[in-house]
Amino acid sequence: DAVNQLIDFRHLHLTEDGIRMYPGRLRYVWPAELDLMARLAGLRLRARWDDWQRSPFTARSGSHVSIYEKAGAGG
Numbered sequence: 001d002a003v004n005q006l007i008d009f010r011h012l013h014l015t016e017d018g019i020r021m022y023p024g025r026l027r028y029v030w031p032a033e034l035d036l037m038a039r040l041a042g043l044r045l046r047a048r049w050d051d052w053q054r055s056p057f058t059a060r061s062g063s064h065v066s067i068y069e070k071a072g073a074g075g
Contacts, residue, residue: 031064043068
């Protein structure tokens with residue numbers, strides 16, 4: 001649901017006793033929206049990467065790892 005930024009998913013857990021399905025819903029936010037929420041909470045962006053290997057974040061990145069710290073903290 002692009003308008004409400006929602007993703008419905010099903011997590012399947014396979015065990016010896018059978019299969020269990022756990023439905024879920026996530027709300028995703030764009031990096032700029034996350035930055036605004038962080039700023040309103042007194043945080044500032046320290047770093048942003050494309051992945052956990054610290055690949056550069058670009059306009060073509062499909063994911064991000066964002067690191068925040070208290071505003072005014074040295075970095």
